[in-house]
Amino acid sequence: MMDIVDTGVEGLNTMLGGGIPGGSSTLVLGSYGAGKTTMGIHFAHRGVTLGENVVYFTLEERKESIILASKSYRKDLTPYLERNLFLLNPDPVEFVQMLKTEGNFKSSIENIKPRRIVLDSISLILMVAESDVLRRNVIINLSNALRDLGVTSLLLAESSVTNPYSSRDGLAEFVSDGVIALQNRYDDNLGSTTSIIRVLKMRLTNHDRKARPYSIGSNGMEILAKSELFQ
Numbered sequence: 001m002m003d004i005v006d007t008g009v010e011g012l013n014t015m016l017g018g019g020i021p022g023g024s025s026t027l028v029l030g031s032y033g034a035g036k037t038t039m040g041i042h043f044a045h046r047g048v049t050l051g052e053n054v055v056y057f058t059l060e061e062r063k064e065s066i067i068l069a070s071k072s073y074r075k076d077l078t079p080y081l082e083r084n085l086f087l088l089n090p091d092p093v094e095f096v097q098m099l100k101t102e103g104n105f106k107s108s109i110e111n112i113k114p115r116r117i118v119l120d121s122i123s124l125i126l127m128v129a130e131s132d133v134l135r136r137n138v139i140i141n142l143s144n145a146l147r148d149l150g151v152t153s154l155l156l157a158e159s160s161v162t163n164p165y166s167s168r169d170g171l172a173e174f175v176s177d178g179v180i181a182l183q184n185r186y187d188d189n190l191g192s193t194t195s196i197i198r199v200l201k202m203r204l205t206n207h208d209r210k211a212r213p214y215s216i217g218s219n220g221m222e223i224l225a226k227s228e229l230f231q
């Protein structure tokens with residue numbers, strides 16, 4: 001039977017019929033503040049509490065800020081730092097250099113034997129890569145390395161300004177096994193914001209096709225997986 005990985009977000013597990021397929025890579029799309037990092041923290045926290053080795057690459061925020069956020073969601077990652085959590089803050093330019101060839105990235109982390117990887121964010125890496133050819137190679141090398149490592153990964157990406165269901169670069173969705181979109185919808189008349197999550201694609205999974213509301217609070221991300229939205 002296929003191995004199913006608990007995402008650490010209950011409602012998302014419900015939407016996916018248990019979790020994401022083990023060994024797959026999932027793109028998490030969203031604009032600023034939508035909750036990509038929050039979902040990454042849930043995923044990492046669930047992994048480390050299960051005793052798995054987890055690598056979290058934070059390219060946009062400092063390590064301290066990820067730790068602070070984890071505490072504010074009651075998912076404190078501190079106790080795992082000396083154990084099975086590898087919170088890494090590489091230089092984006094060096095990270096891209098490493099991804100120019102497939103082997104370098106793989107060999108840099110295979111000793112850790114990670115079960116989960118969070119890449120926060122893939123958008124920043126693609127922003128640093130200076131040509132279309134390089135961007136494409138980086139994506140392909142990353143995807144191959146993740147597959148070879150057999151690791152389950154979340155790749156966090158900025159959504160396109162014009163299309164919330166596509167990444168800004170329009171690249172990573174083609175090599176990802178799954179795509180999840182987080183969206184803040186602003187209603188200027190009501191002055192309110194509704195956050196919705198959709199599973200756009202998940203290989204090997206009969207996932208929920210509906211948009212569901214979610215909120216971020218003192219327990220982190222909470223999805224109302226059974227709740228219908230008025231669209």
Ligand SMILES: Nc1ncnc2c1ncn2[C@@H]1O[C@H](COP(=O)(O)OP(=O)(O)OP(=O)(O)O)[C@@H](O)[C@H]1O
Pocket residue numbers: 030031032033034035036037038039060072073216217218
């Ligand atoms: N402790 C907290 N309690 C409640 N809500 C919080 C808390 N911390 C953050 N938030 C909310 O979560 C949002 C930030 O989410 P997050 O950092 O996960 O977004 P992101 O998609 O990673 O954004 P970016 O593109 O800027 O990295 C904030 O805008 C805020 O609304």
Ligand SMILES: [Mg+2]
Pocket residue numbers: 036037038060120
């Ligand atoms: Mg973030």
